[in-house]
Amino acid sequence: MRRTHRANLALVAGTAVVAMVVAACGSSGTSTPSSSSSASSSSSSGALTASAPGITPTTITIGSHQPLTGVAAPGYDEIAPSSDAYFKYVNSRGGIYGRKIVYKYLNDQYNPALTSTVVHQLVLQDNVYAIFNGLGTPTHLAVAPFLNAQKVPDVFVASGCECWNSPAKWPYTYGWQIDYIREGKILGNYIEQHFKGKRIGYFYQDDEFGMDGVKGLDAEIPKSQVVARESYDPTNVNVGPQVTKLKAAHAQVVISFSVPAFTALLQLTSLKLKFAPQFAVSDVGSDPITLAGLLESFAKQGGATVSGNALTQGIITDGYLPSLGDMSNSWIALFSKIHKEYLPKLPFDGNVAYGIAAAYTFVQAMFKAGRNPTRQDLLNAINSGLPQGPSVAPYAYSATDHNGITGAYIAVIKNGELVQKGPVLVTDTSPTGAITPYTTPQPPAPASGIPAP
Amino acid sequence: MTLARHVGAALAVAVVLAILTIRLGPFRDYQIAEAAAYVTAVAGLTYLIGLSGQISIGHGAFMAVGAYAAALLLLHLDWPLEAVFAASAVIAAAAGGIIGAAAARLRGPYLAGATLMLAVALPSLADKYAGVFGGDQGLSVAVTTPAWLGTTFPPTRWLAWITCAAALITLVLLANLGRSRIGRSWRALRDDEIAAALSGLNVARMRMLAFVVSSACAGLGGALLAVVTDIVSPGAFNLALSISLLTAAILGGLGSLAGAVWGSLVLVFVPTYVTDVANSHGLSSGASSNVPIAAYGVVLIVVMLVFPSGIQGGLRRLLGPVAPAARPPFNALRRHAPASEKQEEGTR
Numbered sequence: 001m002r003r004t005h006r007a008n009l010a011l012v013a014g015t016a017v018v019a020m021v022v023a024a025c026g027s028s029g030t031s032t033p034s035s036s037s038s039a040s041s042s043s044s045s046g047a048l049t050a051s052a053p054g055i056t057p058t059t060i061t062i063g064s065h066q067p068l069t070g071v072a073a074p075g076y077d078e079i080a081p082s083s084d085a086y087f088k089y090v091n092s093r094g095g096i097y098g099r100k101i102v103y104k105y106l107n108d109q110y111n112p113a114l115t116s117t118v119v120h121q122l123v124l125q126d127n128v129y130a131i132f133n134g135l136g137t138p139t140h141l142a143v144a145p146f147l148n149a150q151k152v153p154d155v156f157v158a159s160g161c162e163c164w165n166s167p168a169k170w171p172y173t174y175g176w177q178i179d180y181i182r183e184g185k186i187l188g189n190y191i192e193q194h195f196k197g198k199r200i201g202y203f204y205q206d207d208e209f210g211m212d213g214v215k216g217l218d219a220e221i222p223k224s225q226v227v228a229r230e231s232y233d234p235t236n237v238n239v240g241p242q243v244t245k246l247k248a249a250h251a252q253v254v255i256s257f258s259v260p261a262f263t264a265l266l267q268l269t270s271l272k273l274k275f276a277p278q279f280a281v282s283d284v285g286s287d288p289i290t291l292a293g294l295l296e297s298f299a300k301q302g303g304a305t306v307s308g309n310a311l312t313q314g315i316i317t318d319g320y321l322p323s324l325g326d327m328s329n330s331w332i333a334l335f336s337k338i339h340k341e342y343l344p345k346l347p348f349d350g351n352v353a354y355g356i357a358a359a360y361t362f363v364q365a366m367f368k369a370g371r372n373p374t375r376q377d378l379l380n381a382i383n384s385g386l387p388q389g390p391s392v393a394p395y396a397y398s399a400t401d402h403n404g405i406t407g408a409y410i411a412v413i414k415n416g417e418l419v420q421k422g423p424v425l426v427t428d429t430s431p432t433g434a435i436t437p438y439t440t441p442q443p444p445a446p447a448s449g450i451p452a453p
Numbered sequence: 454m455t456l457a458r459h460v461g462a463a464l465a466v467a468v469v470l471a472i473l474t475i476r477l478g479p480f481r482d483y484q485i486a487e488a489a490a491y492v493t494a495v496a497g498l499t500y501l502i503g504l505s506g507q508i509s510i511g512h513g514a515f516m517a518v519g520a521y522a523a524a525l526l527l528l529h530l531d532w533p534l535e536a537v538f539a540a541s542a543v544i545a546a547a548a549g550g551i552i553g554a555a556a557a558r559l560r561g562p563y564l565a566g567a568t569l570m571l572a573v574a575l576p577s578l579a580d581k582y583a584g585v586f587g588g589d590q591g592l593s594v595a596v597t598t599p600a601w602l603g604t605t606f607p608p609t610r611w612l613a614w615i616t617c618a619a620a621l622i623t624l625v626l627l628a629n630l631g632r633s634r635i636g637r638s639w640r641a642l643r644d645d646e647i648a649a650a651l652s653g654l655n656v657a658r659m660r661m662l663a664f665v666v667s668s669a670c671a672g673l674g675g676a677l678l679a680v681v682t683d684i685v686s687p688g689a690f691n692l693a694l695s696i697s698l699l700t701a702a703i704l705g706g707l708g709s710l711a712g713a714v715w716g717s718l719v720l721v722f723v724p725t726y727v728t729d730v731a732n733s734h735g736l737s738s739g740a741s742s743n744v745p746i747a748a749y750g751v752v753l754i755v756v757m758l759v760f761p762s763g764i765q766g767g768l769r770r771l772l773g774p775v776a777p778a779a780r781p782p783f784n785a786l787r788r789h790a791p792a793s794e795k796q797e798e799g800t801r
Contacts, residue, residue, distance in 0.1 A: 113689035125481075207590060233577060
């Protein structure tokens with residue numbers, strides 16, 4: 001043990017010397033004055049060192065677990081390649097203080113046992129600096145304790161479970177997308193105001209995702225107005241019983257916290273049972289392009305033909321990234337540019353935007369962490385707050401709050417795009433916390449497409 | 454005599470494993486621990502199918518029983534690890550007894566169907582009683598490395614040690630059982646149930662016993678897997694797990710404990726190895742994520758073509774009488790196959 005340790009030290013020292021020479025020769029003009037909050041451990045100029053596991057003078061290696069095959073793959077398998085596309089974009093324009101990001105994402109098939117295996121591999125064998133955007137609530141819950149025990153930054157988990165905000169228990173874990181409680185409150189508030197006295201039914205996934213959403217909805221919608229609460233198990237594709245009960249309760253509005261496949265099943269089953277309520281679907285399950293595709297392919301499997309576009313028309317949802325159709329928005333223009341350059345084979349949908357936006361946030365945090373960041377520097381950078389980026393509302397990040405995006409806007413799907421209704425709304429996760437409009441306009445994307453250090 | 458030989462072999466393997474876990478890196482230790490958990494479960498299954506001639510497509514369900522038992526015991530009662538493992542095996546054995554009682558009345562495809570149903574249905578109980586079983590996100594299992602090993606001792610090496618110890622003990626017990634009167638009785642009723650009954654064997658009881666033993670192994674395997682992966686959740690005990698246990702048993706060579714080891718090693722190491730190779734050759738993520746699945750299929754086809762009696766059977770053929778015998782494959786499947794297969798008497 002001790003010998004290898006010493007050998008490692010020698011190696012580190014050796015590379016550091018080489019790096020210093022290289023830096024002195026090549027890049028005297030590129031060093032930028034850094035105003036990093038964690039500048040104590042990293043000088044603003046000078047050699048790039050192997051300052052932490054996964055960081056070499058030339059690379060930053062990060063890892064992730066993603067469902068690349070299996071039930072959760074349709075749609076979600078676009079996220080990691082999209083993040084990777086943004087990292088390539090940054091790498092081709094100087095990287096992060098000259099280091100290139102190497103993004104190694106492994107397939108866990110949305111199976112928690114496999115998540116555990118691939119994350120152990122990434123941490124113990126591939127020695128990644130951080131786990132970035134690990135996807136899924138049940139899957140990521142399998143590894144969050146391990147990552148925190150190993151003191152590996154576990155940043156921007158791809159799930160809106162409020163559970164990632166446990167800084168005392170899991171100081172290394174951070175959420176990113178709007179948490180399902182906030183989302184439920186914002187959706188519930190809109191429905192309560194615009195469908196006064198109507199009979200409301202819930203349809204939700206039978207886990208933390210659905211239950212957090214319902215928690216938020218219940219904070220806004222009077223209990224007496226809710227006529228049915230139906231949950232589904234994501235492994236059982238027959239939602240007939242639930243839809244029958246929603247219909248029997250004469251629900252006029254059905255609010256759904258479901259993944260895209262189950263939003264499609266809900267709609268198709270309702271169609272079959274001649275049940276036509278107003279649908280309101282949370283962001284996760286309402287990406288119009290993914291949803292329309294699923295609706296058409298499921299209907300085809302059942303021997304019917306439907307127009308996905310027509311069926312998604314009029315669904316109420318919410319969004320925390322700018323609407324994809326809005327090309328005048330500088331962020332969407334940036335996403336579109338990266339999509340055209342690196343991801344020509346993927347549809348330009350919400351998953352692509354999600355992957356790029358999350359990657360942007362990581363690059364923001366890495367720039368802030370300094371030239372030669374330790375793992376703690378990354379935590380410090382996030383804990384001291386990140387400036388608002390691609391999202392329409394600011395982040396909640398602080399030393400005591402590890403939630404990400406704090407607000408969203410209500411939208412209606414029209415011709416495959418989100419049409420914003422009303423202002424961006426921000427709120428907190430408490431049942432009594434007010435929902436307030438956020439009127440500060442979203443800062444535009446930097447012209448270079450890369451966050452300023 | 455037999456016992457001494459088996460214990461001796463197990464001790465030799467234990468020494469090799471100890472050296473391996475110290476020499477290899479922490480992730481290899483993790484994989485060894487994972488493989489040991491699978492070995493435990495597959496060893497029970499290979500006996501069930503290869504020795505007693507019954508098939509189970511639902512052994513993942515027994516692993517789930519053991520895993521949840523272990524998680525609940527650790528969470529609520531904070532029992533010592535050895536006691537937790539023993540209790541998990543006992544609880545899974547009880548579950549196996551119930552299923553076995555039904556299984557003793559079922560044959561061939563009907564038994565396969567019943568166990569298949571178990572594999573599909575059981576994990577959803579965790580969602581149904583989310584208060585106890587933690588629903589879809591499951592229960593987390595935390596095992597700390599004992600203090601006497603020091604604070605710098607790699608946790609995955611400790612995991613590898615305890616899982617390998619449990620696996621080796623299981624293998625020794627099974628090896629002895631296989632050579633005992635019970636093992637001989639199982640073989641007798643596998644080869645000809647009527648003849649076995651005529652010779653005075655209580656067929657139903659022996660069949661049920663086989664189920665109890667193999668589900669105890671699966672339960673222990675599940676408990677080990679829970680400790681290794683830090684979590685038990687329904688998603689980890691899906692149908693694919695049951696099928697891969699069956700695959701490992703057949704791949705290794707039905708009825709052979711060494712075969713169970715080979716099969717489990719393939720199960721654990723081939724996907725990781727192939728993913729590494731695929732990633733390092735710059736394949737697109739869409740392609741490289743499917744390569745391990747394809748490679749697994751190819752390995753399966755090649756082994757079945759080249760070594761119809763599994764890896765252990767193949768080794769035995771190559772090395773002569775040195776390697777212990779593997780049973781001819783598919784006995785459990787074949788004896789209840791359609792009547793077109795002439796040499797089978799079939800019991801209807």
